[in-house]
Amino acid sequence: MDLRVVRETVGALWAREALAGLSEFVRIPALSPAFDSDWARRGQLHAAVEQVRSWLAERPIEGARTEIVELPGRTPVLLLDVPARSAATEETVVVYGHLDKQPAAGEWSPGLDPWTPVLKDDRLYGRGAGDDGYAAFAAAVALEASQAAGGSHARTVVLLETGEESGSADLPAYLDHLAPRLGTVGLVVCLDTAGADYERLWLATSLRGIAFADLTVRVLDAGVHSGHGSGIVASSFRVVRQLLDRIEDSATGRTLLPECGAEPPADRLAEVRTAAAEGFLTPTLPLAEGVRTVTDDPVELALNNTWRTTLSVTGAEGLPPLQDAGNVLRPYTSLKLSFRLPPTVDAAAALRAITRVLTSDVPYGARVRIDRAEAASGWNAPPMAGWLTSALDTVSAEVFGKPWRALGLGGTIPFLGQFGHAYPRAQFVVTGPRGPGNNAHVPDEWLHLPQTERVSEALAHILHAHATAA
Incomplete structure (x- = not known):
């Protein structure tokens, strides 16, 4: 040619x-x-x-x-x-x-x-x-x-x-x-x-693969004055926090479910290290003033972004705008959960594990509903x-x-x-x-x-x- x-x-x-x-x-x-x-x-x-x-x-x-x-x-x-x-x-x-x-x-x-x-x-x-x-x-x-x-x-x-x-x-x-x-x-x-x-x-x-779902935790059929109900009924937001703590270590971002994790193979690690040495690893992001990335190690940042599970909350309901929020113990909290999964993880199995831990043995018997759950490997x-x-x-x-x-x-x-x-x-x-x-x-x-x-x-x-x- x-x-x-x-x-x-x-x-x-x-x-x-x-x-x-x-x-x-x-x-x-x-x-x-x-x-x-x-x-x-x-x-x-x-x-x-x-x-x-x-x-x-x-x-x-x-x-x-x-x-x-x-x-x-x-x-x-x-x-x-x-x-x-x-x-x-x-x-x-x-x-x-x-x-x-x-x-x-x-x-x-x-x-x-x-x-x-x-x-x-x-x-x-x-x-x-x-x-x-x-x-x-x-x-x-x-x-x-x-x-x-x-x-x-x-x-x-x-x-x-x-x-x-x-x-x-x-x-x-x-x-x-x-x-x-x-x-x-x-x-x-x-x-x-x-x-x-x-x-x-x-x-x-x-x-990476993806799994996402809408999580709703309900504790009341209707909102009540927070002075009347708080301390008697747990906040739906607190129950949500407890449930998410079963999945993610909030201090480190590490995912706790084995079904959601996988180690990068040797050839992918080599690619990351080569790119790190040349300064080609992470995108430039619009960080707010004074905000740091989760680590200063470029290899770890790249692995976090490509071979480790991350949880992002991408939407919410049940929370009124700040200017409209009164002293109310809200009846429910809904969050859209988005999980990025390692490339070799079975996304369907990961979603089943996530659903299981969010809906089993729920604190205080709160009502939990999972909607619009989907996964792609x-x-x-x-x-x-x-x-x-x-x-x-x-x-x-x-x-x-x-x-x-x-x-x-x-x-x-x-x-x-x-x-x-x-x-x-x-x-x-x-x-x-x-x-x-x-x-x-x-x-x-x-x-x-x-x-x-x-x-x-x-x-x-x-x-x-x-x-x-x-």
């Missing part, structure tokens, strides 16, 4: 055509179903799928076919199916992206708008540009550049779902439906994560094959000029666990051009275009390496 041709083709395609196509995609308010319950009637998700399908269909990629697949009652999926080219393997490569979007999420800066593409200082602003509309265009650019440069690739299927921002609820059904067509999947490339800078290739190698990348390590080293030298790095992510992306379950023998490359300050999910979302070109170029290298590894 002619590396010079790959680079020139990638640059020309992004400048000429991919940027224009992605800009048109930004204009479509294709909200994910979690934010638009009437999505099917409004047709914006379908409009986004059709816009990207039309762009992909015009690409001169040898043998490529586009298809929209829509199972009854589910969000649509767009496929770009490209036959193998001079490949030494019969495996299939699946390249993942998604076309659904978050809502505007507040006021954008002057001159910017969520549904108006704005190109400024090597950035494309607009909702969906970085999360995750670029993926379709980057995948097509990589395939086109590879073919133009005489490169090889296995059969490659670009799979673009439209429910990722709603938890990818429909994706397992599509993976089952498409399994006979996809055959043996040997490589999964997920273009939907972020790195710690815009200078090198970043791979995500783990994501995390993901830990399989051991990396030699051909992939070699390819990443080559990409880092030829494309980025700096060594690639891997990191765990503290969030939860359900589709990765679903892919890991569907393709247990596949190699995974989980990457993307997003980095610090890209503003995914919040106002002023933007995509770093030079890094997007480099990731597209890297993908062409990786596809060629996979196809010729045998």
